[in-house]
Amino acid sequence: MLRLAIPILFAAGPALADAGEYGHMRWGDGYGVGMIFGPVIWLIVLGLVVAGVIWLVRQTETPAGGHRPPTGALTELDLRLARGEIDGDEYAARKKLLNS
Structure with a gap:
């Protein structure tokens, strides 16, 4: 029984250390908005980078002649x-x- 209890205590240690609220996930700290809109902002940035590369390639390409x-x-x-x-x-x- 002791063999089973020790690994469970080690695994549950972080949860027991902050048994109340998880301080890093509260909406009042402002992290919630970033977690929701962060991926959207990165998709917009990625889209702008791709559009810029396509525009640059089209501006610099010349015909075969x-x-x-x-x-x-x-x-x-x-x-x-x-x-x-x-x-x-x-x-x-x-x-x-x-x-x-």
């Missing part, structure tokens, strides 16, 4: 030629006008 595609009027002109809205002569004339 090593340069960014042109934007604006020349791109629109190229698209109109590809869709067949204008022919080659009109494309050349407009491109010459845009480049001058």
